[in-house]
Amino acid sequence: MTENGWMAFSILIAAIFTDNILLTNYLGMCSFLSVSKEIKTATGLGTAVVFVMTCTTVINWLVYYYILMPLDLGYLYFIVFIVVIAAFVQLVEMIVERVSEPLYYSLGIFLPLITVNCAILGACLFMIIRNYGFLSSLAYGFGAGVGWALAITCMAGIREKMAKVKGKIPKGLEGAGITLIIAGIMALAFIGFSGTMNIR
């Protein structure tokens, strides 16, 4: 494999494990906490995020390096990125409604809210800040999406199990409290991967 290819591959793996956008940067927390009650809906939202993140990083990379930079319009990138993401989420919403109505209804308001899922804008901004090439950006966008999906699916698995042992959780910690603690422990566990791959 070429050097570019290796770099993209290591970025992909790093984005999933060592630098998981959710567990190390704590981006995209709101839907992570709210849609992680069931594995089925969590993987559904996870898939949507993977799709949106991969597509938007690619498109935003092209827009940034082929339109904004040549015209010296780098300062427009926030607004352009947001608009591109919004359009994509709308597209995904239409597709999900067409393909799987049960998923559409269980995701509910969180599907349109991917528009302002900070993990997605975050991934686009990281790729610019870290000066990734096209291939690396593609790998990063996909990897960050998969990482996010992995984290929310793990969380949903844990919460599904937890729901079966009612009454063991202290009252004050039920719901968001215990979920945040679990998220912290998951983040600690993911530190175990650090050093295996480097994101930069």
Add this chain to the structure above:
Amino acid sequence: MLGPFLVGVGVMCGISVVLAVMMVIADATIANYGTVKVKINKDKELEVDGGRSLLSTLMEEQIFIPSACGGRGSCGMCKVKVLDGAGDLLPTELPMLSADEKKQNVRLACQCKVKKDYSIEIPESLFNVKEYQVTVASLTDLTYDIKKVSLKFKPGDEINFKAGQFVQFGVPEYELTPEPVYRAYSVASSPFVKDALELEIRLVPNGICTTYVFKYLKEKDNVTINGPYGDFFLRDSERDIVFIAGGSGMAPIRSMLYEMKQNNNQRKAMYFFGARAVKDLFQVDEMRQFEKDLPNFRYIPALSAPDPGDNWEGDIGLITEVVAKYVESGSNVEAYLCGSPGMIDACIKVLKSKGVPEDLIFYDKFA
């Protein structure tokens, strides 16, 4: 100075235009479900625009499925048997459907979107359901907590219903409801009067519709109703009839009695009216008149807890005890019950113990 400004604005506009074009294409392809066919009861076929809920699609075609909440999936009334086309059950439907209904492919019409060809089954009677704009002709207090609401249809409008069926009464938005809702009430008047309706409405504390009727409804007000609905009506047979209904449950029975009177029905019939005290009795004179007009009809009011000053000489006791006293053998009886679920369940028990076949006990439970 102008150059960078134009470039910036131009690029932003360009990107927006591209995305907008993309969305327009997506809307015309992905979100466009085209014309789809809805087959009703395997014979009638409608061509409709896809993409909307089954409830509003049918409403557009002038087929009214009963619905109290207006399509939010919270009342569970718009149940329809969908044979084909609806796909998997939605999470929003699950709490409203029993295990039996799930097996029979019953769905909530307000939640299922019509995206491909549908095949559904609805009761034939729903084809007769229409929406009407009516005016309040008069409001009469029947007792301290029951009002008679007389509605007058617009010239040219008329309703065809069977005695015992109900209509839905539209309540506009007011302090108790942020959006218009519909509530079901049995028609109390004669089915032979087609340009007017009477409803008997009992005040339920904090009830959305009853509070509205008691507090705000005035004569000459305009009201939207739709109907008729329901399969609670007099069956054709030679069996003796037992009516049991108290309070505003009188409404469908009164309508049935009007029908019997008009048809000069000679069947033996007894009407047990359960009330607490004399102050809960109403339309007694009318019932006595029915006794004169219908040779084999008897009206039997019974009080469970008469007030000290009531001077009551009629039957005393729970309605179930009174029914048990008068109905000797149920083998030749057909029963019509209207009232609260508790009262109906108790009466069914008594009637069955008297030998009334279960499939000949018809009832309209207040939900």
